[in-house]
Structures are given as structure tokens and as C-alpha cells.
Amino acid sequence: MTGTKDWTDWHRSYADPDSALSQRLRVVRGFLQDWLDERPERPLTVVSACAGQADDLLGVLSQRADASGVRVTLIEYDQRNVDIAAAGAERAGLSVAALCADAGELASYAGAVPADLVLMAGVFGNISDADVRGTIAALPQLCAADATVIWTRTRRDPDLTPQIREWFAAAGFAERAFTAPEEVLFAVGVNQFAGVPQPLPAAGTLFRFLN
Numbered sequence: 001m002t003g004t005k006d007w008t009d010w011h012r013s014y015a016d017p018d019s020a021l022s023q024r025l026r027v028v029r030g031f032l033q034d035w036l037d038e039r040p041e042r043p044l045t046v047v048s049a050c051a052g053q054a055d056d057l058l059g060v061l062s063q064r065a066d067a068s069g070v071r072v073t074l075i076e077y078d079q080r081n082v083d084i085a086a087a088g089a090e091r092a093g094l095s096v097a098a099l100c101a102d103a104g105e106l107a108s109y110a111g112a113v114p115a116d117l118v119l120m121a122g123v124f125g126n127i128s129d130a131d132v133r134g135t136i137a138a139l140p141q142l143c144a145a146d147a148t149v150i151w152t153r154t155r156r157d158p159d160l161t162p163q164i165r166e167w168f169a170a171a172g173f174a175e176r177a178f179t180a181p182e183e184v185l186f187a188v189g190v191n192q193f194a195g196v197p198q199p200l201p202a203a204g205t206l207f208r209f210l211n
């Protein structure tokens with residue numbers, strides 16, 4: 001659940017192209033672009049956990065002629081962000097399901113998974129280390145065969161990204177990319193599922209959002 005932080009206001013950093021957050025957004029968009037370019041087949045299913053205003057997905061899909069074959073579900077807890085994302089999708093002519101729901105609850109993903117791409121941007125830095133580990137272990141319940149997970153995490157001390165990369169390997173994911181620019185603290189990872197997809201349980205908790 002969300003606490004006291006204003007998660008609509010948080011998105012203001014994207015207005016400054018020089019912010020670290022904007023830099024992170026460009027990296028995520030680049031990976032999304034590559035992922036779509038490498039998969040001409042349609043349909044593709046995408047789910048974004050804690051999607052915010054979906055600057056990442058909308059920024060990429062709005063520029064692509066082949067976006068209509070991509071089925072996108074956004075799971076976001078803040079209704080204002082949901083509304084902004086839904087309006088942005090509509091302006092861009094994209095058919096996107098923007099759900100106001102708790103992405104920490106497995107039930108919120110019903111009908112949206114198995115997904116070919118699970119986007120976890122701005123999640124792992126806002127949940128406990130144990131929940132990061134548990135969420136990664138549970139990703140086979142959200143992933144289709146060969147699915148890709150794009151994730152972000154700050155490398156602020158203590159840097160959890162080495163363990164995160166190991167947890168992905170333990171959960172059956174091969175690392176496709178890991179970007180950690182020197183001058184900033186964020187990291188972005190791309191991991192591809194090499195295991196057998198697991199059914200989505202009707203209920204259960206992936207994580208509790210802390211901020």
C-alpha cells in the first residue's frame with residue numbers, strides 16, 4: 001500500500017531531461033524499444049507493476065506503428081496516476097488497461113498474465129529486501145515462456161543489485177543486460193525467463209510497498 005509520499009508529484013522529475021530519473025527513463029525506454037524490435041510476432045502481452053504514469057511504455061508505444069498488437073496492463077495504486085496514464089494512452093490512440101490496484105497482490109494480475117514482458121520499474125527500491133527476493137522467486141507465476149523482465153533498482157549503499165542478479169538466476173532467468181552508469185545510482189536490468197511458467201495463484205502477496 002502507499003504511505004505518505006506523493007507519487008503524482010514524484011513524476012515531476014521526468015520534466016527535467018537532465019535528472020537521473022529521466023536518464024533512467026531513457027534507458028528503460030531503450031530496452032523496451034529493443035525488446036519490441038526483436039519480437040515482430042503479435043500479439044504480445046505486457047504488464048507493468050507500480051506503473052505510475054507509464055511514461056516508459058507510453059513513450060515507446062506511442063511512437064510505434066506496430067503498437068496495436070501489444071496488449072498492455074498497467075497496475076498502479078494511485079488513482080491520479082492511473083487517470084493520467086489512461087488519458088495519455090487515449091491521446092496516443094493506444095488501447096491500454098490502466099488498473100487502480102495493489103501490484104503487491106497476486107490477484108491484481110488476474111487476466112493480465114502470463115505476460116511476455118513484466119516491467120518492474122521503481123518497485124525494488126520501495127519494498128523490503130525480503131520482498132524483492134520473494135517477488136523475483138514468484139515471477140514465474142507472472143511470466144509466459146521466454147518472457148522478459150525489465151527492472152530497476154538504486155545502487156545506493158547497501159547496493160542490493162548483486163543479490164538481485166543472483167536471485168534472478170536462481171529463479172530461472174538469464175541476464176540479458178545490466179546497466180549501471182557510473183555517474184548515477186540507478187541500475188536497470190533485463191532478464192529473460194528460461195524456466196517453466198507457473199499458474200497464477202488466486203491470492204497471495206508479492207510485496208508490501210513501503211513509501
Ligand SMILES: C[S@@+](CC[C@H](N)C(=O)[O-])C[C@H]1O[C@@H](n2cnc3c(N)ncnc32)[C@H](O)[C@@H]1O
Binds near residue numbers: 002051055103122
Ligand atoms: C517509483 S514510482 C515508479 C513509477 C513508474 N513505474 C516509473 O518508473 O516511472 C512507484 C509507483 O508505485 C505506485 N505504487 C505504490 N504502491 C503501490 C502498490 N501497492 N501497487 C501499485 N502501485 C503502487 C506509486 O503510486 C508510484 O506511482
